[in-house]
Amino acid sequence: MTLFANTQEVLNYERIKTAIQYLSENFKDQPSLDEVAEKVHLSPFHFQRMFTDWAGVSPKKFLKYLTLNHLQEKITEIPNVLAMADEAGLSSQSRVYDLFVTLEAVTPQQYKSSGKGLSIRYGYHVTPFGMCFIAATERGICGMAFVDEAQQRTEYEQFAQKWAFAELIHDPAYTQPLVAQIFIPQQVSKLQQQRLQVLVQGTNFQVKVWEALLKIPLGAVSTYQQITTAIGNPKANRAVGSAVGSNPIAYLIPCHRVIRKEGKLGNYHWGPERKKAIVGWEMAQVEISS
Secondary structure (H helix, E strand, O other): OOOOOOOHHHHHHHHHHHHHHHHHHOHHHOOOHHHHHHHOOOOHHHHHHHHHHHHOOOHHHHHHOOOHHHHHHHHHHHHHHHHHHHHHOHHHHHHHHOOEEEEEEOOHHHHHOOOOOOEEEEEEEEEEOEEEEEEEEOOEEEEEEEEOHHHHHHHHHHHHHHOOOOEEEEOHHHHHHHHHHHHOOOOHHHHOOOEEEEEEOOOHHHHHHHHHHOOOOOOOOEEHHHHHHHOOOOOOHHHHHHHHHOOOEOOOOOHHHEEOOOOOOOOOOOOHHHHHHHHHHHHHHHHHHO
């Protein structure tokens, strides 16, 4: 039995994902609105309205955020932003630019015991980027992943293995307010006072990388090389890449904001098209709110 319903929001996201993929693959041919709408089986009017309701901008303007030139320009901006974050402190930087996320790592003993003594509540919920699995303790959100219906069991089993000795309770009523807080329309000024705590298991190095990711503001992108510099270990590209790929809390620890130095978005644990959707959506929200 499936754990999530076939909601209109999920269907709309699948159409948006298909449209973004088609636009990206055929960008040089400049496909018309009619052509894209046909690919998602909607009239041009309904497709334009659906996409604009989701992103806040038109499909054509959205695609501008994903071009190599635009992403390369964003890359050049980030060193100054990260330097400002170091001077101001992580909390101040997060408060100004993004959801106010603070990170706590479990103790070495709790890491070894795989969550023994913790009660973790989890649920599956609709987001602007499809369904997500989210899990939380009283100490904070400890797991989050985007899931397609076929993947839900795999994501749950991987999470359960990591927290093998914790008590896992299916409680979507507990996790729904967290999802609502995370994915409300990203009007930056309205988010300044919101606080979200995340609880992670990881090595000291992984935690250091995840803390660096939290400094990348909404609507910005960084490179693996810039992250290595930010953590004071400029030769650790491969290790940083591994830590980014091991991120246990999708979206809140924004590994989607790390791209290749040439301006290509690159891979993403939850799918490259989802990464395009998230990065473009975030850039649109910043532009709308500025």
